[in-house]
Amino acid sequence: MRKIVIAGLLIPSLALADTEIRGAFDTQASYLLDDTDRYAGRVQSIDTVLSLELETSFSNGARLYSETIVRHESKDQLEPGKPSLSSRGKFNKPWQFSDESELELRELYIDGYSADIFFRLGKQQIVWGQSDGLQVLDVVNPMRYREFISDEIEDRRIPLWAANIEVPVGNWMLQMVWLPDQTYHVYPESGAAFSISSSKLSPSIDYTQPLELRVAEKPKHIVKDSDYGFRVTGFVGGWDVGLSYLYQYANNSAISQYSDGTTQFIDMAYKRTHLLGGSFAKAFSSFTLRGETAYISDSIPFSDRGVVAPNTIQKRFPKTREVKGVVGIDYNGFSDTLLSAQWFLSTLLDDDPAFARDKKEQQVTFLIRRDFMNQVLTIDGLAVHSLNDDDGYWHLAANYRYRANITFRAAFDGYYGSADAVFGQFQDESRFSLGLEYAF
Amino acid sequence: MIQFGRVKMLSLLLGILSTTAMAQEGEMTALDIVDKINGRDDGAFVTRSLTIELTDRRGISRVEKTVGYRKYFDDEKRTVLFYTDPSNVRGTGFLTFDYSDAEQDDDQWLYLPALRKVRRISSSNRGDYFLGTDLTYEEIKKENKLETQDYVFSLKGEAEIDGRSLVKIEATPVDSDTADELGYSKVLLHVDTEVWMSRRSEFWDLNGNALKTVENSQIEMIDGIWTTLKVDVENHKTSHKTSLTFSDVDYKTPIDDDLFSQSSLRRGLR
Numbered sequence: 001m002r003k004i005v006i007a008g009l010l011i012p013s014l015a016l017a018d019t020e021i022r023g024a025f026d027t028q029a030s031y032l033l034d035d036t037d038r039y040a041g042r043v044q045s046i047d048t049v050l051s052l053e054l055e056t057s058f059s060n061g062a063r064l065y066s067e068t069i070v071r072h073e074s075k076d077q078l079e080p081g082k083p084s085l086s087s088r089g090k091f092n093k094p095w096q097f098s099d100e101s102e103l104e105l106r107e108l109y110i111d112g113y114s115a116d117i118f119f120r121l122g123k124q125q126i127v128w129g130q131s132d133g134l135q136v137l138d139v140v141n142p143m144r145y146r147e148f149i150s151d152e153i154e155d156r157r158i159p160l161w162a163a164n165i166e167v168p169v170g171n172w173m174l175q176m177v178w179l180p181d182q183t184y185h186v187y188p189e190s191g192a193a194f195s196i197s198s199s200k201l202s203p204s205i206d207y208t209q210p211l212e213l214r215v216a217e218k219p220k221h222i223v224k225d226s227d228y229g230f231r232v233t234g235f236v237g238g239w240d241v242g243l244s245y246l247y248q249y250a251n252n253s254a255i256s257q258y259s260d261g262t263t264q265f266i267d268m269a270y271k272r273t274h275l276l277g278g279s280f281a282k283a284f285s286s287f288t289l290r291g292e293t294a295y296i297s298d299s300i301p302f303s304d305r306g307v308v309a310p311n312t313i314q315k316r317f318p319k320t321r322e323v324k325g326v327v328g329i330d331y332n333g334f335s336d337t338l339l340s341a342q343w344f345l346s347t348l349l350d351d352d353p354a355f356a357r358d359k360k361e362q363q364v365t366f367l368i369r370r371d372f373m374n375q376v377l378t379i380d381g382l383a384v385h386s387l388n389d390d391d392g393y394w395h396l397a398a399n400y401r402y403r404a405n406i407t408f409r410a411a412f413d414g415y416y417g418s419a420d421a422v423f424g425q426f427q428d429e430s431r432f433s434l435g436l437e438y439a440f
Numbered sequence: 441m442i443q444f445g446r447v448k449m450l451s452l453l454l455g456i457l458s459t460t461a462m463a464q465e466g467e468m469t470a471l472d473i474v475d476k477i478n479g480r481d482d483g484a485f486v487t488r489s490l491t492i493e494l495t496d497r498r499g500i501s502r503v504e505k506t507v508g509y510r511k512y513f514d515d516e517k518r519t520v521l522f523y524t525d526p527s528n529v530r531g532t533g534f535l536t537f538d539y540s541d542a543e544q545d546d547d548q549w550l551y552l553p554a555l556r557k558v559r560r561i562s563s564s565n566r567g568d569y570f571l572g573t574d575l576t577y578e579e580i581k582k583e584n585k586l587e588t589q590d591y592v593f594s595l596k597g598e599a600e601i602d603g604r605s606l607v608k609i610e611a612t613p614v615d616s617d618t619a620d621e622l623g624y625s626k627v628l629l630h631v632d633t634e635v636w637m638s639r640r641s642e643f644w645d646l647n648g649n650a651l652k653t654v655e656n657s658q659i660e661m662i663d664g665i666w667t668t669l670k671v672d673v674e675n676h677k678t679s680h681k682t683s684l685t686f687s688d689v690d691y692k693t694p695i696d697d698d699l700f701s702q703s704s705l706r707r708g709l710r
Contacts, residue, residue: 022530130560138557173701233703238547283548283560283562285562286562288561290560332561335567373496374496374569376502403500403502407528439527
């Protein structure tokens with residue numbers, strides 16, 4: 001009761017106006033295209049999610065929003081057991097109430113206006129950039145790679161506790177973000193269907209040698225270790241333009257590996273970096289040209305020094321400046337059809353022979369989406385191809401809207417290429433899925 | 441008796457006015473009437489709810505609810521549409537800047553809540569159907585008005601529908617390129633000159649086959665502006681039907697300029 005009174009004193013203008021409850025039930029079964037001895041049978045996952053949204057509007061225009069989900073994955077192969085989720089912040093972890101089930105507060109925020117200033121405070125998603133499939137500027141929120149990139153990006157992105165303030169400045173919009181949530185990318189642990197095994201991304205362990213794992217303490221100070229940044233966006237001469245700055249702990253932990261000949265050493269730590277980025281988009285007749293670019297001051301790719309004398313190592317984590325970007329073209333010239341192509345480029349500006357990845361990495365993506373029967377049926381195909389390793393990912397899906405709130409879907413998700421490449425490492429996880437979504 | 445007398449007097453007066461109007465129309469060309477349609481006041485700004493019911497040939501319906509805003513910025517028309525129901529499309533937003541210069545492409549943005557991104561999209565082909573309906577982007581944009589540069593208009597006499605005497609106007613695209621863009625070889629309008637709006641419009645495809653019929657009904661005067669509250673479209677080729685029902689139409693409450701922005705799309709309807 002006291003809390004209610006205090007809240008009432010602090011925000012006397014808040015009077016309950018309207019509350020809405022919505023939700024969705026989503027279930028999907030995935031069946032492996034190739035037989036593999038990894039699983040008993042070929043069913044990769046049976047994933048069921050119940051989401052509940054609660055939205056309360058107040059008379060002064062403020063709004064309280066929450067989304068809570070309960071997930072049950074009955075095969076327990078995407079994240080076997082109860083993974084530690086050590087890369088998630090203390091107040092950002094789902095409650096794993098069994099090996100197969102968890103409950104997660106996805107979002108909880110209050111937003112509204114104070115004069116012209118918009119604010120959103122709480123657990124939320126902050127999305128920058130417009131690219132599909134791969135991210136350049138969409139790095140504010142980390143990702144949960146339980147299905148690598150086979151699932152929807154909405155399911156991958158991890159909402160963070162954050163303050164988001166947007167201030168109009170003339171014809172521009174200044175967005176300022178502060179993120180005191182120390183949550184970073186979450187990768188499935190060893191033994192999971194989509195656990196990382198590519199030597200370009202993670203250590204290769206020699207089981208004949210002892211291993212010493214040295215993990216630096218994860219950032220934990222709410223203020224000192226918080227991320228912050230800003231973004232300025234505008235519409236100038238028909239162009240959407242944006243400038244972004246983010247000072248953050250990189251969502252990927254820095255990982256470095258070496259051996260002294262008798263023992264393997266793996267060092268892990270979270271490191272800060274500055275990101276300065278820009279974006280643009282403009283439509284020309286049936287075409288839309290869009291792009292993003294980012295300069296990263298302290299990129300730390302996974303490094304493997306091989307066998308070295310420890311006293312010759314000067315920096316535990318060799319770092320480099322990195323420039324990356326994407327240019328995309330969308331074409332809407334055919335009725336009910338979207339064609340899209342993107343070219344991604346990432347270049348490391350500094351050399352170090354220990355870097356496991358290539359100095360320059362390029363990917364291309366192609367997307368086709370077509371609506372049929374007044375948008376009752378939508379078919380889309382996406383291909384992501386690495387020009388460096390000739391590996392990639394493809395996705396072909398059909399969504400059938402049986403009713404406005406009932407959708408059936410069928411999808412193929414495939415990976416190809418070398419088993420040591422970023423996409424090719426999951427070639428055994430190519431699958432066919434059937435799903436149903438019911439919204440209420 | 442007194443009341444009857446007033447009604448009789450009013451009827452007589454309306455009859456005289458109507459006869460006068462028809463006499464004036466008799467001197468009007470088809471283009472004059474189309475200009476009257478295009479000159480119809482549609483308000484400097486409007487807020488309205490829109491329920492879209494899409495029914496396929498099997499009779500299965502999808503119902504979606506939206507809230508839309510339109511505002512003129514000098515000659516530039518800006519519209520924003522937010523989906524509110526069902527929950528799986530709630531938050532979807534569509535923003536358009538429609539420039540007075542017909543040569544200048546519209547600027548359009550789409551916000552999909554599943555992606556949490558505002559996507560710049562090219563202005564669709566004018567003849568493409570709008571978000572699953574049987575109305576094209578051009579028809580949604582023009583709101584019962586016509587681009588005079590696209591058609592040659594001719595009078596085709598009168599017709600009576602639901603007891604109303606309507607002027608028939610045939611509109612044929614000025615050339616084959618325009619016909620291709622619009623997707624029609626001919627349009628027949630049934631114009632009610634009391635409200636300067638077509639109550640029934642019939643469309644023929646590029647091969648000359650009957651394509652669809654658009655019926656505007658429940659035309660009411662709201663805040664001094666003639667407003668159609670019900671639009672029914674039947675596509676004769678696909679047997680698909682679209683029913684648009686407008687409600688809570690408000691031409692008086694001012695709309696903040698900032699609502700017509702990408703930020704507003706991201707933040708969602710409030």
